[in-house]
Amino acid sequence: MASPKNKYLKPFKNIFILILVVFAVWMLFFDANSWLIHHELNTEIEDLENEKDYYKKEIAKDKKDLKKISSEEGLERFAREEYYMKRENEEIYIIEYEDSLKTKKDE
Known part of the structure; x- marks a missing residue:
């Protein structure tokens, strides 16, 4: 009577099946073109595409912003809002609200 151990090892006594198993394991894990490397590369490609x-x-947004400030009015508006520039004989008042002011407890 055959032991249960021999029942599972019987297919591996055939040299062709043994070679096929070794070849499959080699291709999946150890080869330069293995499944693991392909999986890593596919993940990296997906990250790079994102x-x-x-x-x-971001480029589209920047082009839109550049188009806005390419005109004389847009450039003046940008200079006034971002750098608080003013014309001659003009005064600028900056109004800050309580919630925008830094307090000692915020720091």
Whole structure:
């Protein structure tokens, strides 16, 4: 009577099945083109494509902003809002609200 151990090892006594198993294990894990490396590379490609989409959106936004300030009025508005520039004989008042002021407990 065959022991249960021999029942599971019987297919591995065939040299062709043994070679096929060794070949499959080699291709999945150890080869330069293994499944693990392909999985890593596919993940990296996906990350890079997401990053590419993000930068394309940022470029579109920056182009829109550049188009806004390319005109004389846009440039003046930008200079006034961002750098608080003013014309000659003009005064600028900056109004700050309580919730925008820094207090000692905020620092």
